[in-house]
Amino acid sequence: MVHEQTCRSSLIIRASSSCAATSQKLYCSSHFQASEEYNRTFRDYDANVAPDHQDVRTPLGRLTETSLASRRAIELARRRFQAAAWMQNMVGPLDLSLEPTEEEFRMCLMNGVVLCNLINKVHPGAVPQIVQHIPNSPDGAAFQCSENIKNFLLVVEEMKLPAFEVSDLEKGGLHIGWTAKLVDCILSIKAYYEWQQSGRQELWKLGSYKSSTSPHQPVPRPVVSCSWFGSGRSEVSISKSECRNFNDWSLDNVGSVSDEYCSFTEKSGMIWKGHSAHVMDSTLAWVQHVCRKYVDTFMARKRNSRHASVLGIPDTSMPCEALLKLVMAVLDDKSPEEVATLVEFMLKKVIEEYRQQSLCQERESGQLYLKSQTFNQEVNFSKNTNQDYAARLESQSNEIKDLKSALETTRLQFQKFQFGWEKEMEALQGKLQGLGQAAAQYHKVAAENRELYNLVQDLKGNIRVYCRVRPFLPGQRNVQSTVDYIGDRGTIAIQNPTKQGKDQRKSFTFNKVFGPSASQEEVFLDTQPLIRSVLDGYNVCIFAYGQTGSGKTHTMMGPNNPCPDDWGVNFRALNDLFYISHERQDVVRYEVAVQMMEIYNEQVRDLLCSDGTNKKLEIRNNSQQNGLNVPDASLHPVNSTEAVLDLMALGHKNRAVGSTALNERSSRSHSVLTVHVKGTDLTSGDALRGCLHLVDLAGSERVDKSEAIGERLKEAQHINRSLSALGDVIAALAQKSSHVPYRNSKLTQLLQDALGGQAKTLMFVHVSPDQDSYGETISTLKFAERVAKVELGAAQSNKESGEIRELRDQVAYLRDALARKEAELELCQREHRVKGNDKFHEKAVNDMLAVSSTFSYGLDDDSIRWQSHHITSPDSRSSSTTTSEVSFPINSAVGNSGPRNSKARQGSFDYDDFDQLIPHPSLERTRSISAQNNGSESDRKRQMKGR
Numbered sequence: 001m002v003h004e005q006t007c008r009s010s011l012i013i014r015a016s017s018s019c020a021a022t023s024q025k026l027y028c029s030s031h032f033q034a035s036e037e038y039n040r041t042f043r044d045y046d047a048n049v050a051p052d053h054q055d056v057r058t059p060l061g062r063l064t065e066t067s068l069a070s071r072r073a074i075e076l077a078r079r080r081f082q083a084a085a086w087m088q089n090m091v092g093p094l095d096l097s098l099e100p101t102e103e104e105f106r107m108c109l110m111n112g113v114v115l116c117n118l119i120n121k122v123h124p125g126a127v128p129q130i131v132q133h134i135p136n137s138p139d140g141a142a143f144q145c146s147e148n149i150k151n152f153l154l155v156v157e158e159m160k161l162p163a164f165e166v167s168d169l170e171k172g173g174l175h176i177g178w179t180a181k182l183v184d185c186i187l188s189i190k191a192y193y194e195w196q197q198s199g200r201q202e203l204w205k206l207g208s209y210k211s212s213t214s215p216h217q218p219v220p221r222p223v224v225s226c227s228w229f230g231s232g233r234s235e236v237s238i239s240k241s242e243c244r245n246f247n248d249w250s251l252d253n254v255g256s257v258s259d260e261y262c263s264f265t266e267k268s269g270m271i272w273k274g275h276s277a278h279v280m281d282s283t284l285a286w287v288q289h290v291c292r293k294y295v296d297t298f299m300a301r302k303r304n305s306r307h308a309s310v311l312g313i314p315d316t317s318m319p320c321e322a323l324l325k326l327v328m329a330v331l332d333d334k335s336p337e338e339v340a341t342l343v344e345f346m347l348k349k350v351i352e353e354y355r356q357q358s359l360c361q362e363r364e365s366g367q368l369y370l371k372s373q374t375f376n377q378e379v380n381f382s383k384n385t386n387q388d389y390a391a392r393l394e395s396q397s398n399e400i401k402d403l404k405s406a407l408e409t410t411r412l413q414f415q416k417f418q419f420g421w422e423k424e425m426e427a428l429q430g431k432l433q434g435l436g437q438a439a440a441q442y443h444k445v446a447a448e449n450r451e452l453y454n455l456v457q458d459l460k461g462n463i464r465v466y467c468r469v470r471p472f473l474p475g476q477r478n479v480q481s482t483v484d485y486i487g488d489r490g491t492i493a494i495q496n497p498t499k500q501g502k503d504q505r506k507s508f509t510f511n512k513v514f515g516p517s518a519s520q521e522e523v524f525l526d527t528q529p530l531i532r533s534v535l536d537g538y539n540v541c542i543f544a545y546g547q548t549g550s551g552k553t554h555t556m557m558g559p560n561n562p563c564p565d566d567w568g569v570n571f572r573a574l575n576d577l578f579y580i581s582h583e584r585q586d587v588v589r590y591e592v593a594v595q596m597m598e599i600y601n602e603q604v605r606d607l608l609c610s611d612g613t614n615k616k617l618e619i620r621n622n623s624q625q626n627g628l629n630v631p632d633a634s635l636h637p638v639n640s641t642e643a644v645l646d647l648m649a650l651g652h653k654n655r656a657v658g659s660t661a662l663n664e665r666s667s668r669s670h671s672v673l674t675v676h677v678k679g680t681d682l683t684s685g686d687a688l689r690g691c692l693h694l695v696d697l698a699g700s701e702r703v704d705k706s707e708a709i710g711e712r713l714k715e716a717q718h719i720n721r722s723l724s725a726l727g728d729v730i731a732a733l734a735q736k737s738s739h740v741p742y743r744n745s746k747l748t749q750l751l752q753d754a755l756g757g758q759a760k761t762l763m764f765v766h767v768s769p770d771q772d773s774y775g776e777t778i779s780t781l782k783f784a785e786r787v788a789k790v791e792l793g794a795a796q797s798n799k800e801s802g803e804i805r806e807l808r809d810q811v812a813y814l815r816d817a818l819a820r821k822e823a824e825l826e827l828c829q830r831e832h833r834v835k836g837n838d839k840f841h842e843k844a845v846n847d848m849l850a851v852s853s854t855f856s857y858g859l860d861d862d863s864i865r866w867q868s869h870h871i872t873s874p875d876s877r878s879s880s881t882t883t884s885e886v887s888f889p890i891n892s893a894v895g896n897s898g899p900r901n902s903k904a905r906q907g908s909f910d911y912d913d914f915d916q917l918i919p920h921p922s923l924e925r926t927r928s929i930s931a932q933n934n935g936s937e938s939d940r941k942r943q944m945k946g947r
C-alpha cells in the first residue's frame, strides 16, 4: 500500500492487517480510558504551550492552519539555531549569536567563506581555494560571494546533499522560514559529518554518491536504522544524529524527514517520504486530536508523577510532542481508512516502545535504587563511622582533659611534697648537728666508760685464777673424788682419803671454781671481759695450768672436732675479738695478726712456719718497734675466727705430741697462740697495741709419777723447770721483788709482757678428781693459790702519744747505731790482737778507745741516762776509765721500753762517728741537754777533736 504526494516527500507505511486490528483495539481502549484525563490536561497544555492560540482550538481539539504555521516557525527556528551552533563549533568563532534571526543567519553565510570552510572541514580540500575579502574593491564582495558559493554548491551537489539557490543568500525573504533551505543544507552536511565521524560503519542513505570521476572523493550515504518504532518489523530510516537522543526527535527531525532524503527499507515494509503539509480534513484532525490527547496526558503526568505508574510511560513531554508532529506529517495525505489503521498501529508501537523504555528505566531505576541504597548504606556507614570517630575524639579529648587536670594535681602535690621535704631537710639538718654533738659526746663518754671498765677489771685483780675440776672420764665411775666441796665464792675443798683429822681436808680459794659439770660457755663467761681489754690496748695472757690429763686442752681448745657448744676458750675469745672489732669499725680501725709457737725442751719453735722446718727462734723482749717478742716467728694477718682456726689447725699439726703413761694426748710442750691487735683511732689518730696470749701449758706432773725415762724424762724435766720458773716469776711479782726472774725459762721470757704489771693475766687451774692425783692436785692448787695472791697493780694500756713514739724511735735508732759500732770495735780489737806488735794499728786503736764512750739509757725513773766511759790507757786490760752520767727527764712513761738488764742497755760509740752517723734531730736535742748538764764532757770532746 503506497501513497505518494507530489509537492513534498511522502511517507509510505506498510503494515499488516493483523497489526492494524490489534492497534485498533488498543487505541479504542486507551482512548476511552484517557478521555477524562485528556479534557483536563488539554486545558493545561493550552495554558502552558500555546496560550496565544486558544481561540483557534475547538473543544474537540481541532488544529487550525495558524497553529500549524506557528509550530512550523518554531521548528524552523530550532533547526536554524542548531545549524548555527554546529557552525560555531566547526569553524567558529563566527559573528553569529546562539539564536540568530534568519537575516543574521543569511548575513553570516553570504560571502560563502563560512560555507567553504565548513565543507572543507567535513571534506578536506573540497573547495581548494576560498576567496577571502578584497578590500577597496567595489566588486570584491560580489565576486567573493559568487565564487565561494558557486564552489560550495558544486561540492554539495557532488555529495548529493540538499542545496539552495544563490539567490537565497543574496536577498532576504519576507515570509517566515525563507532560510529553511540554507538550514537544511547545513544540517545535512552536519548529518554527513557525523556519519563520517562514526566510522562509516552504516550505509549512507541520503542519496547516491558520485563516482570516482568526481573531482572530490566519493562520499557514501549512511543508512541509519532507528529502533524508535520497534524491533525489525517496522523501521523508519532517518538520520543517525537525529535518532541519537529521543529528545532530538523534534520538529527539526520532522522537517528533515519531510525532505526527500527519507528513504525506504524493504525489511520493515514501511516507506517514509517527505511531502508537503496540507490542510487536514476532519478525520485527520480527529486523529491528530487523539495524538494530541496522548501528548497532553504525558504533559499532565509530568506535572503529576502518580500517573506515570498508571501508564508506565516515561515522564517527559518532548518525545510525545515530536511524535505528534510525526504522526501529523505521516497522516497528512492519508485516506480516513488508512489513517485509522495507521494510527492504531503507530500508537501500538508507541506504547510498546514506551513500555520497553519504561521497563529499561525501571531496571535502571531499580539499579539506581540499589545504587542509592548502597550509597545510602555507605553514607550511613560513613555517618556512623564519623559518629564513632567523633565519639572517640570526644572521649579522647575528655581523657586528655582528665590527664591535664591529673598532671596539674600531681604538680601541685609535688610542690607541696617538695616544700614539706625542704622543711624536713632543715629539721633533719638541725637534728644532724645535734647528733654530731651527741656523737662527739658519746665518744668522750665511751672513752671514759672504757677507762672505768678497765679500772673495774683492775680492781678485780690483774691476775685472776679460775679453778676447774675435770669430771671423771668414762670408765672411772664409782671412784671416790678428791674434791670434797666446791663453794659459790671460789672455794674448793680437797680431801685425802688416806689421812685423818685436820690434814684430811684442805681448802683453797680462787676467783672462781668450776665444777665437773660446768659447761664451756660458763667457763668462758668470766673470760669475756678480758677480750675487750685486748682491743683497748692491753696485753692479756690466758693460760691453762694443771697436771697431765686434768683438762687443760679441753678448756682451751675443746674436744677434737668440737661442736659450737664444745668450743674452748680460744675459739670463743677469737670470736669475741673479731665481733667487738667489727662493732668498733667506725671508731677504730683494727689490724689483727697471729703467731703460734711452742716451747719444747726450752726451745721456741714456730708452729705456723709454712715450710714446716720448725726453726728455733730467739726471744727479744726489747723489740719494741712492732710489739713482737719473737719477731722472727711468722706473723699471719687474719680477719676472721675461721682464718685463725685454720692456722691453729696447722699449728697443732706441727706441734710435737707424744704419748705418756698418763695421757695419750698429753703434749710435752707449751703451746702459745699470740694474737696481736693494732688499732688506730679514726678520730684522734692515736695508735694502740694489744696482744692476747692463749697458752696451753704442758702437764705439770711429777717426773717420778710419769715414769718417763730417756727422752721423755728430759722433756718432763724441761717442762717442770719452766713451770717452776713460772712459779718463781709469780712469786717475785707477789713479793714485789725488784728482780723478777723472767729469763729463767723461755716460757716466762715469752710471757714477760703478759705477766708484768701492765698486763692482765688469767690462769685456769685444772684439777683431776682422781684419788691418784691427790698429791698433784694439792701442789697444783697451792701454786694457783700463790698466783691468786699476787697483786700486780694497775695495768697499763699500750697507748702511745706522738711524743712517746718519737722518743721510742730515737731509742731504737740509737740502739741500732750502738750495735753497729760495737761490731766495728770488736772487729778492730780482733785485728789488733792478730797483729800484736803493729805499732801503727796499736796507736789507731788506742786513739779510738781513748774517745770511746758507753751510752746507756733507762726509763724506770721516767728519765733517760747517758753515761760516758773514758778510757785513759790503750791497754784495755789495765785501762782505767772515768765515767760521767747525764740524765734528763721525759714527760711521760714510755712503757716497757727495754730490758732491765743493764748490759743490754749499754753500748759504746765514738763521739765523732756519732756526729756523722746519727744526724737525728732528737739526738741533737739530747746532746744539747747533755751539754747543759755536763759542760766538762763537751770540753773534753773538743779537746779530743783538737788532738
Ligand SMILES: Nc1ncnc2c1ncn2[C@@H]1O[C@H](COP(=O)(O)OP(=O)(O)OP(=O)(O)O)[C@@H](O)[C@H]1O
Binding pocket: 469, 470, 471, 473, 516, 546, 547, 548, 549, 550, 551, 552, 553, 554, 555, 559, 663, 665, 666, 667, 697, 698, 699, 700, 766
Ligand atoms: N671438763 C671436761 N669435761 C669432759 N671431759 C674432759 C673435761 N676436761 C678434760 N676432759 C677429758 O679428759 C681428758 C684429758 O683432757 P686433756 O687432754 O684436756 O688434758 P690435758 O691437761 O690437756 O693433758 P696434757 O697435759 O697431756 O695435754 C680428755 O679426754 C678430755 O676429753
